[in-house]
Amino acid sequence: MFRVLKNIKLPSSSYSTLQQQQNRFNIVCHNNNNKRFYSSQNELKKTSILDIKKKYKEKIPITMSTAYDYCSSKEVDRAGIDTILVGDSLGMVMLGEKGTTGVTMDQMVHHCKAVLKGSSRCFVVGDMPFGSFESSERDAVQSAMRLVKEGGVDAIKLEGGKKHKDKIRAIVDAGIPVMGHIGLTPQSISALGGFKLQGKTSQEAMDILQDALALQQAGCFAIVLEMVPDAVASLITQSINIPTIGIGAGNGTSGQVLVYHDMLGMYSDFKPKFVKQYCNLSDIIHKNLKDFKSEVESKQFPSTNHSFSMKENELIDFINSLKDQKDSFQSKDFKNIIDNNQIILNSSSKKEDSKKENNNINNNMANEKKQDDIKKDSNNSNSTKSNQASLNLLPNKKVPKIVVIGAGAMGSFFSAKLASKQNSEVWMVSAWKEHVEKINKNGLTLFNINGQQENIKSIKATMDGLDVIKDGYPDLALVLVKSHSTRQAALTAAKLIGGNPNASVLTLQNGVGNREEIESTIHEQGLKNRVWQGVTSNGAIVVAPGLVQHTGHGSTFLASPYLQNDDPNSSIEERQAMEIVNGILNESGVNTQLSYNVDGMVWGKVIVNAAINPLSAVLGVPNGYLVSNQYSKNMMKRIIDEGMGVCRAKGIELPFGQDSEDGFKYAQHVANSTFNNYSSMFQDVARGQPTEINSINGVIVKEGEKLDIGVENNKMIMEMVLSCSSKKKDFIK
Numbered sequence: 001m002f003r004v005l006k007n008i009k010l011p012s013s014s015y016s017t018l019q020q021q022q023n024r025f026n027i028v029c030h031n032n033n034n035k036r037f038y039s040s041q042n043e044l045k046k047t048s049i050l051d052i053k054k055k056y057k058e059k060i061p062i063t064m065s066t067a068y069d070y071c072s073s074k075e076v077d078r079a080g081i082d083t084i085l086v087g088d089s090l091g092m093v094m095l096g097e098k099g100t101t102g103v104t105m106d107q108m109v110h111h112c113k114a115v116l117k118g119s120s121r122c123f124v125v126g127d128m129p130f131g132s133f134e135s136s137e138r139d140a141v142q143s144a145m146r147l148v149k150e151g152g153v154d155a156i157k158l159e160g161g162k163k164h165k166d167k168i169r170a171i172v173d174a175g176i177p178v179m180g181h182i183g184l185t186p187q188s189i190s191a192l193g194g195f196k197l198q199g200k201t202s203q204e205a206m207d208i209l210q211d212a213l214a215l216q217q218a219g220c221f222a223i224v225l226e227m228v229p230d231a232v233a234s235l236i237t238q239s240i241n242i243p244t245i246g247i248g249a250g251n252g253t254s255g256q257v258l259v260y261h262d263m264l265g266m267y268s269d270f271k272p273k274f275v276k277q278y279c280n281l282s283d284i285i286h287k288n289l290k291d292f293k294s295e296v297e298s299k300q301f302p303s304t305n306h307s308f309s310m311k312e313n314e315l316i317d318f319i320n321s322l323k324d325q326k327d328s329f330q331s332k333d334f335k336n337i338i339d340n341n342q343i344i345l346n347s348s349s350k351k352e353d354s355k356k357e358n359n360n361i362n363n364n365m366a367n368e369k370k371q372d373d374i375k376k377d378s379n380n381s382n383s384t385k386s387n388q389a390s391l392n393l394l395p396n397k398k399v400p401k402i403v404v405i406g407a408g409a410m411g412s413f414f415s416a417k418l419a420s421k422q423n424s425e426v427w428m429v430s431a432w433k434e435h436v437e438k439i440n441k442n443g444l445t446l447f448n449i450n451g452q453q454e455n456i457k458s459i460k461a462t463m464d465g466l467d468v469i470k471d472g473y474p475d476l477a478l479v480l481v482k483s484h485s486t487r488q489a490a491l492t493a494a495k496l497i498g499g500n501p502n503a504s505v506l507t508l509q510n511g512v513g514n515r516e517e518i519e520s521t522i523h524e525q526g527l528k529n530r531v532w533q534g535v536t537s538n539g540a541i542v543v544a545p546g547l548v549q550h551t552g553h554g555s556t557f558l559a560s561p562y563l564q565n566d567d568p569n570s571s572i573e574e575r576q577a578m579e580i581v582n583g584i585l586n587e588s589g590v591n592t593q594l595s596y597n598v599d600g601m602v603w604g605k606v607i608v609n610a611a612i613n614p615l616s617a618v619l620g621v622p623n624g625y626l627v628s629n630q631y632s633k634n635m636m637k638r639i640i641d642e643g644m645g646v647c648r649a650k651g652i653e654l655p656f657g658q659d660s661e662d663g664f665k666y667a668q669h670v671a672n673s674t675f676n677n678y679s680s681m682f683q684d685v686a687r688g689q690p691t692e693i694n695s696i697n698g699v700i701v702k703e704g705e706k707l708d709i710g711v712e713n714n715k716m717i718m719e720m721v722l723s724c725s726s727k728k729k730d731f732i733k
Contacts, residue, residue: 047082047123049155049177049221055082055255056243062222062255064125064245065263068094068111072260073118079524083245084119085157085257086112088127088187092269093261100186101130105143112151125179126153130187133158133167140167144176157224159185161211165218172219180215182208183249184227195272199228209236216240224257225249227274248274308651311658400584403427403474403496405489406481407435407461409680410508412548413540414480416446417588419459424584427468428461429492436461438546447549465492473500476581479507479518482684483695486514490521497522497529504577506558508534510609510680511695512602515561530574532581533598534558535605537670538590539623539677552623552674556592557601557655558582600653607643607654608667610697611636613681614717617691618724620682624675627668637664638713643700649707685724693721 055062064083067073068090076084090111091097112126126147133140144156155177158168168178183198199205208228215223222243225233230250237244237253246253258275261267265280295301310318399422404415407430419426430436443457460467468474477493479486486509497503505522507514519531537554563575578594585592595601615626615635626632641660648658656666684691697718704711 046121049123052082052123052222052243056222062243062245064255064257066090066257066260067115067118068260069114070118073115073122073124076260077119077122080121082123082255083257084115084122084124086115086124086126086151086153087157087259088129089259093259093267099189101189103127103129105129105132105146108147109151112147112153116152123155124153125155125157126151128156128158133164137167137170140164141170141174144171144178145174148176155179155221157181159187161208162214165214168215168218168220178218178220179245180212180218180220180223181226182211182215182223183225183233186226195227197227197229199232205229205232205235208232209239212236212240212244216242222254225253227272248272306651309653399424400475400580401425401427401472402476402478402584403429403465403468404478404480405429405465405492405496406479406485407432407542408480408482409540409542409548409683410536410538411478411480412444412542413446413538413550414478414508414590415459416444416454416456416548417590418584419444419456420446420454421588422458423587426459427474428459429463429465429468429496430461431463432545433463434545435542436463442546445547447547449550449553465496468496469499473497473503475500475503477503477505479505479509479514481509482680482690483509483511483514483692484690486517487521490518491525493518494522494525494527498525498527501527501529502577504530504532504574504581506532506534506581508536508556510605510613510692512606512699513695515602530560530562532558532560532578533602535601536590537605537608537673539674541678541683551677552670553591554670554673556585556590557595558585558592559595559598559601561598563596595655597653597655599650600647600655603643603647603652604654604656604666606696606699607640607647607663608670610643610700610714610717611639611664611667612671613679614693614697614721615639616679617681617685618717618720622675623671623677623679627671633668635713635717636667639697639717640664640667642704642709642711642714645709646700646704646707646711649709650703681721685721688725691721691725693718693725697721 052062062083063081064085065076065079065081066087066089067076067084068086073084086108088100088103088108090107091100091103094111095103095107097103108126108129112124115124128140128143128147132143140158147153147156156171157179158164158171159181161180161182168180171178184195186195189195199208205228208225209232212223212225220242222245223240224245224247225236226246227248228236230252233244233246233249234252243254245255245257247257259267262271262275263278265277265282266285268282271277292301402418402424404411404418404426407415407428411428411430412435415426415428418424428436428439439459439461443455444459444461446454446456448454462468474496477497479489479493481489486507490505493505497505505518507518515531515533522529522531534557536556537552538550538556539552539554541549541551543549558578558581560574560578563578582592582594612623612626615632616623619625619632621632626636637660640663644654644658644660644663647654654663656662681691681693697714700714701711701718704714
């Protein structure tokens with residue numbers, strides 16, 4: 001179905017060698033077990049009861065957190081925690097009750113359903129509320145079935161010891177996994193005399209052990225031990241053959257659970273001794289709500305970035321219509337209103353800013369046709385030198401240290417360009433062993449679009465990121481991995497920049513949400529380094545280990561959400577640092593500009609990628625073919641029109657304008673500039689590797705469906721790519 005990668009223009013003297021290397025590359029593509037260019041976590045699958053048992057058998061601690069709604073479960077799921085407990089503690093932290101006994105089965109079902117919508121990976125356990133199981137085995141089984149059938153949970157949790165063993169056995173016999181709960185049982189808090197330590201005497205400890213043995217015999221797959229002495233919990237854990245999950249039970253259990261609101265500092269009414277508060281979100285929320293109130297009252301919010309505009313000709317028509325209606329609104333002086341309306345005045349100013357940015361893009365489109373790599377290399381030769389002379393962020397360094405995370409096509413291309421002028425110390429981190437070894441032995445060979453060969457030997461490649469920081473921490477981490485590897489790359493970046501508070505991270509990845517995920521992951525590690533957003537329309541391909549081919553010129557834009565045109569608090573230091581990086585890239589031959597329109601920049605790239613990448617992958621053709629064929633051009637236009645419709649609804653100002661025809665012209669320019677390039681999505685499908693379709697067309701579909709905007713064409717092409725990818729066969733003929 002797919003064609004062999006070809007049409008790569010190279011010097012004739014190098015062709016035979018490259019043909020051998022490309023044949024080797026194609027053989028690698030035929031192997032379904034081929035390695036990725038960048039190591040990433042395995043695709044996350046749904047955690048099962050077998051996974052819980054396996055962790056227990058291998059003595060790996062089990063993690064569990066409560067969650068009560070879509071947002072909390074999504075965060076718990078994203079953090080990689082094994083199990084979510086939809087606890088009846090929701091009565092206190094969600095409903096404001098003094099205890100848990102007032103929670104009903106209807107409420108439990110409601111919250112379980114919400115949690116299931118936010119979790120795709122965690123094993124979800126639902127609490128059996130007070131009064132739903134105590135009276136009979138029949139009631140217990142029916143209530144458990146309802147939680148599973150209507151709530152969608154994977155298992156249920158039931159409070160109480162040996163007195164409930166027959167009910168537990170009946171539920172297990174009905175095919176429903178049961179997690180027990182002994183020690184302090186909040187549903188029996190009145191009988192226990194309050195939230196008090198249990199098992200503190202020899203007899204009490206023995207009773208809890210007997211409860212644990214009875215629950216194990218009844219068929220529980222795990223038991224929660226709450227608020228018992230650590231020695232007692234440890235001995236119970238060693239005395240039974242199923243996992244124990246501790247909460248206020250010390251470190252000798254098989255795992256730990258905490259209440260979501262407790263550990264994040266969101267519930268101040270009551271804080272047990274055993275709770276570790278990992279942050280205080282209550283104070284953060286309070287501060288930001290006060291900021292919102294203040295900005296609304298001072299009219300700082302909403303700014304133009306958070307408002308919707310209309311076409312200038314429509315606004316003029318509307319204003320003229322108002323003037324014509326003066327007889328109908330005799331009490332209103334519309335001329336005075338219009339002349340002094342700040343929103344209309346701001347709209348005019350905004351139009352001017354938009355025109356300037358559009359002019360920049362149009363100029364770039366014209367210039368790119370006239371330039372080649374050599375001309376670009378010489379155009380900006382002095383910019384970085386002057387900038388580096390005043391750089392405060394790199395004390396005692398002659399050149400900045402840059403680490404590129406990811407050694408696929410774009411990672412290799414940017415590493416080669418950055419190292420070519422030796423204006424920075426360049427490291428590359430990758431799990432692709434052959435590529436790393438080839439670069440360290442022979443250097444990285446770059447063939448530019450004109451077929452000229454350059455061998456760059458100054459790149460230091462490694463499979464172990466710790467090698468990078470042995471002689472000092474980097475000043476910039478450049479992330480160039482596929483979207484499904486973003487979190488793993490972010491964790492790597494955090495380790496590499498952790499010792500340099502002035503270091504920044506720049507992502508040039510495809511898709512929406514990568515910058516936010518990197519920033520979130522870095523902040524989770526306790527770091528405050530800034531994360532910048534970039535986009536690039538350059539094209540490249542790794543032909544073989546140690547060899548990268550530049551296949552298409554394009555522009556690169558850098559932006560930071562912290563630097564806005566109308567933000568007086570923008571950091572001067574950060575602006576200077578971005579200008580330095582901008583200068584380094586330009587001096588290296590990468591046409592780069594700074595932008596203040598972060599959302600527009602990212603979504604503009606998404607729309608272009610959505611129109612080119614999946615069509616290239618499904619049809620098995622290079623980018624240029626798409627704009628040479630009327631049928632594929634029509635499909636591109638429909639995909640672009642839907643994407644731009646989503647952006648208009650979201651109030652996003654795209655850099656190439658708001659008209660769909662302008663969007664197609666820009667996508668057409670990109671396709672022509674990368675005419676012979678096979679998109680990364682085509683290469684992923686050909687190798688049977690995961691694609692970025694969900695973070696490109698998938699984002700358009702997701703946002704469009706939220707906003708009730710037609711996205712049928714994006715959905716269709718997304719499903720076609722997913723269908724191709726799922727086969728994981730050799731598509732290259």
